[in-house]
Amino acid sequence: MEQDGIFSQELVTQTTWLGEGTTLQNHDGEQRTPLTKIESSLCYLLTVRIIRARNIHQADVLSQSDCYVSLWLPTASTNKFQTKPVRNCKDPVWNETFYFRIQSQVKNVLELALYDKDVITQDDHLFTVYFDIAKLSLGEQVFMHFKCNPQRQEELEVGFALDNISGPPETIITNGVLVSRKICCLEVQVIEKKKKKKKKNSLSKKEFSFKVQGSYEGTQDTMLGSDLVFSSSSPVKFHYARYKQLTLDVMLPGKKPPPYSRSSVYDTNSSSPNVELHSLPSGKNVILAEDKGFDLYAKAEDCPDQLDIRLGFDLCMQEQDFLCKRQKYVAPALKKVLHLEKDLLDHETPVVAIMTTGGGMRSLTALYGSLRGLKKLNVLDCATYLTGLSGTTWTMSNLYRDADWSQKDLDKQISEARKHMTKCKINSLSLEYVKYYKKQLCQRKREGRKTSFIDLWGLVLESLLHDGKDNHRLSDQQRAIDRGQNPLPIYTAVNVKNNYSTLDFKEWVEFTPYEVGLQKYGAFVRTEDFGSEFFMGRLMKKIPESRICFLEGMWGSLFSLNVLYIWNSSHSSEDFWHRWTRDKIYNIDEEPLLLTKLHELRTRLFTPPGPLGSALRSALTDRLCIAQDHNFLKGFQMHNDYLENKHFCRWKDTVLDTFPNELTQSEDFLSLVDTGFFINTSVMPLLKPERKVDVILHLNYSAGSQIQALDQTCKYCSEQGILFPKVDLSEEDRKNLKECYLFDGAETPGAPILLFFPLINNTFQKYKAPGQKRSETEMEDGKVDLYGSCSPYSTYSVQYTEKAYDRLVQLGEYNILNNEDLIMQALHIAVARKKQKRK
Template identity: 45%
Template sequence: MFSQVLLGRLPPRMLPLAGAALLLQRKDRKETGFYHWRREKHPYYNLTVKILRARNIKGTDLLSKADCYVELSLPTASPITYRTRVIDNSSDPEWNETFRYRIHNAVKNTLELTLFDEDVLVSDELTSVVFDVTGMVPGRRMKNTFKLREDKEELDVEFFLEKSSDAPTEVITNGALVAYPCLSLNGIINKKDKSNLKEQGSHQFKISLPGSYEKKLCIPCKTDSGQNRGIPFVFHVGKDMCSELDVELEQTITVIQDGVSPDFEKHSTVLGSGTVPLQSLPPGKEIETTVPLGKEQTVDLHVKTEQMTKDLDVRLGFDLCKEERKFLNKRKQVASGALKKALKLREELSDEEVPVVAVLGSGGGMRALTSFYGSLFGLQQLNLLDCVLYLSGISGSTWCLSSLYQDPEWSCKDLRGPISNAREKISRSKVGAFSSERLKYYFQELNAMENSGRKVSFTDLWGLIIEYFLQQKEDQSKLSDQQEAVKQGQNPYPIYAAVNVRPNVSGEDFAEWCEFTPYEVGFRKYGAFVRTEDFDSEFFMGRLIKKHPEPRICYLLGMWGSAFAASLDDVFLKVVGSGLSFLESLGDVVKVIDDCRRAHFRDPMRLKTRLIIPGGPLLQIFQDFFKSRVTAGETFNFMQGLYLHRDYVSLNKFVVWKGTHLDAFPNMLTPMEENLYLVDGGFSINSPFPLVVQPERDVDIIVSFNYSWEAPFEVLQLTQKYCKERGIPFPQIILNEEDEENPKEYYMFMDADNPRTPIVLHFPLINDTFRKYKAPGIERETEEERFFGDFTVEGKDSPYRTLNFSFESQDFDRLVELSSYNVLNNRDTLLKALSLALKRRKLKKMIGN
């Protein structure tokens, strides 16, 4: 029922990596059965926490005993972090201090207790304890002694839980997340001055509401006309948040140095402050109140709180959105006809009998983009492209998909046209992407975006560069424009991949898969989605607070392929050919002084170390980007303000049985964060398997095209591990030494005993029989034909290296034809898999899906 995490001398953000456990979770976890959101009514409880004493505490100062105090944080109940008084110079401090919370029983309430040793300059964290309040028995006082460290350090805490007299509140939940009722606090502020003192300088109000979305607002006392007028303000906050509206009056005086110097200093002084408890403002009523600020200063407030009654703008649920379900109904009719021809069936299949086929493209830069064209062309030549329901890509494969889906009828047309167009673009020089004119365009775009209130990161710059690489012009298209390409089921449903990471935590330890489709963007892990048109807008507690325009797709491409943004210096070097010397003409010199080169294995949040010699104003902006921007696509978190459900640990979408995994720390999970940090999925798994193995999509066949050089089976092994941790059916990947050293053109993995396990067809990118055959069964005859097929994909001098962004026309054609040939040459395997999937689909229907 209870557990603790005991971490010595580590900041809270490092808790998941310290090797301790938070929760004693059940290993026989079962799904809750939630597919749609529903309403639940839960009671309130009053929680009393009494910090008693600690024993045998060793501080950080070797010359004296510790000066201890304890901080208490329960963010699901209060935005305020409480703390005890400091007990000086004691190894056995005793406090006997009591703290009270009102908690709601719908959410996972986890109390964090942190022991500090106060120092003259800074307080050192000694140990953190994370205590799960869920499951406490009301009315029963409980004393708990937390063993802090191996050397007999202990902390005694007493808990008491009793049912509150407050009426239960209804919440909206999907079993993973909880949406509380949200209040909109609208106010007007006006200063009243009873002082006879002559005021100098400028005055402003600082109004804050801890726990609200806005947090703090700064409002000048006077308008531009110099008249005192009421100035409106708005806060959004949870209805049950125990918080106070804080008002500060601040005076700022500007002091000119030497009387004539352009230099100046600003001195700010708080003239007074006052508070208004949020609970004293009854919803729906207008309140007039005068708040004393001290020193004969007061402020008039006219406030009204209203509960937001509109439906949630975040969709909570694990089911597919209605638009995707409609698409599947239409697409299955197309697939039924294609399967009838391919498998020579007597009659077309019903929707329930149609196998769900997903085709995946891995990362790999322009190599992946080019190869994916070839793989899809091979499927089209076999008349199997219409059998595909989902197309999903990562990194470079998303560049291919985004270009294809600009044409709403692309898969109904001969792919030779799009391939020819791609050849023209890829064979061109990319040096123009870094011309003076182009750099000016980039930063004008980024500055305009930042001035509009958007978050700008290093991947946005990379997105604009990718726009030039792929289009050589400005592309105004957006992801939601691709709805036209799937409305009638005429093309497979595109799913683009990114992962949400956390600063200072590696992608291997924590990465949450985020899917982008023409209709929705969201996390199937949390069952939380927003309309694609609303992505990068500001949300709080499931409500849309501030709408921003949907970003152009180039910015998404930069995010989806951000592994290159993390190594943008290498891109410059490869494309320009002379390092960063092209910047000298602009007045700056930027030198990379970091020897870390391999982007895939780097921290996605880390920029290379740079030495910058400042120059002109344009390069000052460039310098700012190099110095201060993270390489993740930082965007507003649309889950902010939602809490974890009290039973979220029962969902196999969370890896809580590993006590050190971040999933076991509800106060640290993404809904508690202000921002998302979205990066290339390759930092986790270099193929978007996690987006199609989810049971909601019920995929029968996964056709995996792997375009990475090293470790051609790594994506399968990582996916197997991912699925095992979450209880998702996935075939066992068994390989021998020969497979690792000399991969074959294809592999098929399946679980014959479990029809719910997808059949996986895996195609490594290798040049094997293509050297001898120009088409399946047709040998190469002329010297020219043999020369065309005799090339190595991998290798030191290969034109297909990941940081090559331009291919010669022949190299492009070779890679397209190789990828297409490897599909055509394994036609029988594809048909066999489809036939097996059809039988397994019927078996699933019989036993109940």
């Protein structure tokens, strides 16, 4: 189909490792439309003429500013361009023209920054104008006046033109949010010529250096005359985006680095040639340089249009396959616990999820008790998902080492955890362990990872919770769900950004045994590939999958806090600090007023903070330590209509979502922290509409307020338009919580049913089991001090006594068993709704 000069076709066999094929049905039989497409999309020529500025305020003390304009369009070029500075002038005139080749399907935002040139100190950044190229119409020329400061009548005058460009359209892959563009592979090869036999001492090494700035590899060196003789079987390779029109810089042996050249042809007579890569014919060997001892060849080829990343918002095929298998366990289990006369059909079977919150070793321990209670009620077999964060991820990763854990009695698992929770922890800091930690961290660095204190914390956790080295990996847990025999585990984290508080910038990241991804962007990688290096959706460097202890350290990190997190722990808002921690960005007027389009961004002005503001912001937002992994979104670009995409909008909640140049795809690393640094909940993956979750068992293990995280979740979902049941608790209930609350979501059609289990010691003080009162000698066992000043269950406690461990497990189990009626009521409502919905 052709529309507006753009051709599109459905992607039939993209990322075959995730099973993408011609399937057009979800696991429940509903039709679905593949969202990821291969498209042939036109490129345009953007002409930008920097004309002049007026009434620029004086940045220097003794003279007027020496102004120049920097142009930055990362979707079109790796380089920043700039005009010549105009000395000592408040009304500088430049009249300089710049050209960019832009992709019509990409969100192109041009950044025009005005600087004052300084010889001694760093150039003063006066302001930056963000201009969305989508405002321009093809074939028209406009002259814009950006009103940068109406009070001082500062303005920047720029001319724009958008024209068609010769050449075929570009092939892109997109899911409507991210765009992967065409990449090429350049092979550079040195062939040594045969020489007459010489004496050994006359042999010398010849070093060659190759550089493609903006490519994945960057710079590579090779050598002739050594043991590593460069041969035709091992050429130097560079992967680069074809649209960038990059240059190969070559430094030959004994030559000085060549001056930068923008020549559009290659010169075989040059001593150190520079070659524009777009001038190389595709698929052909081209000689770049000839010498008495060697010849230098290059060949550029297009890479296949197949990604190693799954772009899409539906569930991956492995999860859909799991759901079909899990129904064979869930349907008969529900029939049994609900005492139904007939078997449940597929469309009548609700999706039940167990959701946990964090709380260090307290949550690790209490979850064992909760799961044992659910097991005794036969409700564990009714659950399809189990989600966790922080300490509950440590419990989950222990359980899923056993491929059939939910089909067995949990006493053995609980006893094993008891042994480690009560053992002396001082051994984890012994000299032997310290040497082991150092060896493991060095190995990770050699593999190409960026290590931090969080990795060390993961190793310490390994020693606290296991006997010796644990080789278990997250992808190994596929064995525990390959028959649908256990609920699917989902681990959560949030991606954050330097210089921003967690409330201002955070993105949900989910980990399953199948894949790791950011739902906001609809981008997922295989779990075994997480941490490897990617470029434009292609796997560039495979790094061995991390052992799960390193993920546990990140999921349950205590060390990623900052000053603003501490402030938010005791206050409900960080509004007081916004003037210091948020960018000063304003919508500005422009002349002429261009025709408004649905997906265009407002023109905005950024004013950089002063030294004091920058220092204070850094002090407030810098985190003590953070886990960083290679960003698998690196190289992608944002689609021109990404802000209109319903999937992106559902999770669009950061101050940078309307600044496409600064979103996650522009970063080299993901910066991952414990989800509890935003909201202490693992519910977000369950609210993904494609998972169709009907019932959520909310197991709360938070310290302090038991209702705070739930209130925060309700507020967040309301702001985001995510379906979530209304939590209506009286003041009396908030002061004296019961063991369980049922929120059926009747006032929010489509929302899941929520069963909320706060971690409290209510009737457990007098009852050792539902309906069984404690004797006088057993009353002491019911005294579980959860949150008092002398409580053994502090979030930062890493060792319990045997008695403290046993009591917490028993409390978690009791609170489940004592509310069997509410659990059954929720399941009955869910089944009835499924049947009614089908009718």
